[in-house]
Amino acid sequence: MSPSSHLPGPIEVERKFVPGPEVEKSLCALGAELVEEITFRDSYYDSPDLRLTLNDIWLRRREDNWELKHPPQRGARGLNGASTQYMELTSSDDIICRVSEELGVPCPRNIESFGLNEFASFVTRRRRFQLPLGENSKTKVVVDLDEADFGFAVGEVEVLVKTQEEVEDAFKKLEEICRLLGVFRETPVQGKVSTYLKMNRAEHYRQLLEAHVI
Ligand SMILES: Cc1ncc(C[n+]2csc(CCOP(=O)(O)OP(=O)(O)OP(=O)(O)O)c2C)c(N)n1
Numbered sequence: 651m652s653p654s655s656h657l658p659g660p661i662e663v664e665r666k667f668v669p670g671p672e673v674e675k676s677l678c679a680l681g682a683e684l685v686e687e688i689t690f691r692d693s694y695y696d697s698p699d700l701r702l703t704l705n706d707i708w709l710r711r712r713e714d715n716w717e718l719k720h721p722p723q724r725g726a727r728g729l730n731g732a733s734t735q736y737m738e739l740t741s742s743d744d745i746i747c748r749v750s751e752e753l754g755v756p757c758p759r760n761i762e763s764f765g766l767n768e769f770a771s772f773v774t775r776r777r778r779f780q781l782p783l784g785e786n787s788k789t790k791v792v793v794d795l796d797e798a799d800f801g802f803a804v805g806e807v808e809v810l811v812k813t814q815e816e817v818e819d820a821f822k823k824l825e826e827i828c829r830l831l832g833v834f835r836e837t838p839v840q841g842k843v844s845t846y847l848k849m850n851r852a853e854h855y856r857q858l859l860e861a862h863v864i
């Protein structure tokens with residue numbers, strides 16, 4: 651299989667928060683609009699030696715679509731302070747190439763043929779809000795309020811940027827929005843997958859902590 655010829659996609663810069671009872675009121679006060687309400691199942695996969703996730707590579711099937719998140723720079727971590735930066739692959743060919751490289755195996759015909767194990771699977775109900783564009787700003791800011799079916803809720807502020815040079819400003823923007831929403835915390839807030847693993851797969855969770863991935 652030839653490496654993909656298209657340009658890499660945007661960098662997703664995100665900051666998670668604990669959604670308190672006032673968050674919707676705060677979103678409303680900032681002029682945010684509810685733009686989407688969706689429900690989806692995510693199933694996450696790794697090799698038996700956990701080589702993908704221990705290298706901060708997250709392969710999932712969201713409903714019928716395969717997606718792979720990886721840090722923009724090889725060998726680096728996506729978590730930076732309390733924010734994260736990841737790129738997402740959505741083409742099966744690109745995902746196969748990346749997983750083959752990580753596992754050191756030849757490219758199979760399809761993702762299923764890697765024989766990976768599902769390590770987490772849950773349903774999320776998501777409400778997506780969009781903040782109004784600020785004056786002189788073209789940056790679209792999205793806030794997701796997620797409820798997972800294992801009794802866990804988390805919020806996330808997200809912006810998409812095109813280059814690594816824009817990431818620092820994006821981190822600042824996310825911090826500012828969390829302060830405006832009254833949900834700012836210095837330390838990272840754990841997401842759905844980390845929480846699922848802590849509850850259901852303690853040894854996998856321990857190894858991720860030890861590898862400083864989460
Ligand atoms: C705070 C924090 N978040 C994620 C990670 C790494 N990580 C763990 S699981 C994981 C994959 C799941 O990503 P996440 O953004 O938590 O899920 P979700 O919001 O449902 O996906 P989206 O719709 O945004 O694409 C990552 C990147 C980390 N180390 N620290």
Ligand SMILES: [Mg+2]
Pocket residue numbers: 664806
């Ligand atoms: Mg997210």
